[in-house]
Amino acid sequence: MPGGPDTRRDRELLGDLASGSAEAFAELYDRHAVSLYRHAVALTRHVADAEDLVHAVFVKLATTGAALLGVRAPANYLHRMLHTTWIDGGRRKTTGEQMVARAGRETVAWSGATGDALGDAIDIARVLEVIPVAEREAIVLHLTEGFSFREIGQMTGVSLFTAAGRYRQGIGRLRKSFGASTDKK
């Protein structure tokens, strides 16, 4: 979660990583990989692409160097890095070369919830299909990762209001979709 004593520890780790500590790098991976992976899944909807994206972010992080000393909010910094890496990757994909390679790759197909009742289960794959990428990203970052709309705006390069609007629209779209499916049953 952003803020608090975790942030201080993350800053220490980034400082150590800037000096070339492999242990600090491993600890940073353990602390942030799952959260970054969820963000990556929301963006790409492909397991392999999400893993590649997380991989690319950590490679970037390892080679950043002394600039890591200036990072104030490490979690936000990493998610912003993931967002920009994804955009850069998207530009490269428009060449078409990777579009072919992506065909047939495994898409996200999970369902289930931590709750006991099966009726409470929500299909993440369907959630990802129903809403556009910007809205998916806002929902994951706000609801699952606990970032504020201001932070999401800073990460994704939009205003606080745009980030909040994307979240609201996404939730609205999901409600419609899930409401329609409930009615059919």
Next chain:
Amino acid sequence: MTRADLERRLRDARWPEPAADLRARVLAAAPVLNQRVTWSDRVWFSRRWRVAAAAAAAGAIAMFSLPDAADAIRLVPTPQALAEAQVIDEAGRDIGLPATVAQALAHRTLRIDARASLADRTRLTLEALVVEGETK
């Protein structure tokens, strides 16, 4: 389905987790550079240093924008002191002192006079304040 209900379900949903071998791949592939962080890097990226530099700049601007204290209390010699200084200057030259020494003596007289007149003014102001206080 209400919005709160949907948000709760989304929060509770089981999200996918990265593959177990991803960690090993990342750690193996990432080129952690064994580099030294210099003191200049630490200073440059230190927020405290930046704030201190900004505060120093603001302080310098504020100091230059304030009127000079020396200008505020300019010492003006009286006509009598000017005449005395001229006499001293001439007398010094007459007795064979170098011109610079004679001028320095004359300036000294002017400064002593100005200080004395400033002290007089201060004393008069203080007396006036005391009198004003007593009348109130």
